Amino acid sequence: MRDLFTLSVLVTVLASGVRLATTYLLAALGETIGQRSGVLNLGVDGVMLLSAFGAYWTALETENLWLAALVGMLVGLLMGVVYAVITLVFRAEQGISGIGIYLFGLGFSDLLFEEIVGTPTPSARLPTLSVPLLADIPYVGEALFEHNLMTFLAFAMVPVIAFLLFRTTFGMNVRAVGENPEAADSLGVSVFWVRFRAILIGNAMAGLAGAALTLRLGNFQNNLTQGLGFIAVALVYFGAWRPRGVMLGALLYGIVGALVLQLKARQIIPLEASDLAAMAPAVLTIVALVVLAGRVEAPSALTQPFSRD
């Protein structure tokens, strides 16, 4: 147990936690924009699965990781168009629509994988990059500045999304249609198009998250995400619909997961308690959500379809 608290072990846990947080963060940041506009998307996991397959297959065929990431994002965009049509044009109930998107993504990605690839086949993987100078900082450098490009991109997106939401006209409109679409509409803001764009951005980021996952693992199999997209949706609540809060939630979730794995690898957690320990990140998230409940407020028009009628 004493060995656990050495600096090198803590660095290892932090590095692993950052890696685990990457996918959650990308997906949750995108979902933050969508929810800020009043649109809940429970289909994030399905979008991630389809995008992950698209990216994986592209990497397998071309070994071009840039193209693979782009394909992942484009698949996300395409799914975003579908979801926008369902929720904005047909004004379908968002929760049910999201579940439908998830089930479609789960089943269709499985079908595509089995028909086109068949069995897990290693593909090209994202290489680990070191940030010049910063990676040389003792301990911290290894934990924070030696990751693949998607990890750096995910954390770089936090201030970008924050700027977009709180410092631009588009962001102001997003928040306005998420809080009071009628008022926004009366001021000449197109609720439809603002939400449409927010959905597209959210789904594109979910697609990027799926690509980040498969390109880091260098492989694919059915239900690769294992419900990761649902965790991302929960992290939006956890982070109180703010990019920084979402990032902290993703980091907490990732680091607790990494800590549990390190404790298991060191046999500090007995095998009998292994399954119990595996639930730790989820339990922590639930506890945090319970604690936060009532202290933060969701966008007032979240899940509410808008109609001038």
Place this chain on the structure above:
Amino acid sequence: MRTPNPSRRRRWLQLLAALMALTFVAAACGSDDDDDAVDDATDTATEAADDTADDADDAMEEEEDSDAMDEDDDAMEDEDDAMEEEEDAAPASDSANVVVVACGDGSSFATPSSPSTELTVALVAPSASGDLAFTQSMVDSLTALGIEPQVTDGTFVVEEAAAAIRGYAEDGIDVVIAHGTQYGGSLAEIAPDFPETSFVWGTSSDTQGIENVFAYTPAADQGGYVLGTIAAALTESGTIGMVGPVEAGDAALYVEGFAAGAAAEGADTNITYTGSFGDVQLATEAAEAHVSVGADVLTGTAQHVVGAINVASAEGIPWFGTQSNQTTLAEDLVVASQVYHWEVVLADIFAQIEGGTLGGEVYELTLENNGLVIEFNDCRDGAADLVAGAQATVDGIIAGDIDTGV
């Protein structure tokens, strides 16, 4: 739902065989790098463990032989031998329990030309047919018996599996294989409703007292023990990392057997159960954690090991597989895999069903009945050197001289 098509697979294998034959001819006739060509031809066969020493001697003789014509002749002979051995490839019950699988061959499963039974068979399984793990081992085994089953895979959710099992029974399928421990409760409800249908369920060592249910289970600890002893010989740090799903069923048996085998040879094992069968990302990080505490050999079980194998690949450290042959995931790093040859027990089960007995018996895959086969990967250097030691351990387990402790 994907239904494997053995006839298409056979056509591919025939095409592959033709290409291999051409390769052999080219290798034998080539004037450059004859030694390599001869070695390649030799390596192409799936070798029984007892033949390994003889093969090694042959290879030495071939390397020492400077006469190009003689080498060509040897190559042609080896080629014939290789083809004969492939043609003779039968279910593992007729072969050895420690084999070296030639690079690129995938596994030691046979590909018969005709089905071994006229019974209609359906398979319901929790993961994908091509998962290189639990489900694929059953698909490969049925294929080895020449059976083209109807397949519903990826049904980890018990309710979905129950619907599929009942659906197949209602359709009049003779044999429904419920390939998942978690399906036991559903079978207890469904099987009595269809007394004319035989249900084959595993992994389980209990038929639940239902007359039309056969049960099957692998003694995965046996192969695990064998692989553990080999892993102990390969580790330099003395620490081996293991990534399992949950501490239950054949996964736990394998992990415990492997740990016992490694301990018997003086190596430590660190065990992580991720709590998930399919979470590849978690398995990846679990393997990373093992490496961070000094593990220089890795193993694992369940379909999520795809991630752990990637870590082994990135770190360049040896990997040991189980359930199916996992060589294709890291050709130069997978040392050996414990492969489930379910066809050993399925053949007997089908014979019983054809004889009118629809259930009531429990079958076990063991090293002794060749239901468990240790498949070494010939793509990795030094595979042949490890065979003799593995065979000795296998013989010790079969003779009862070695106890896996499980």
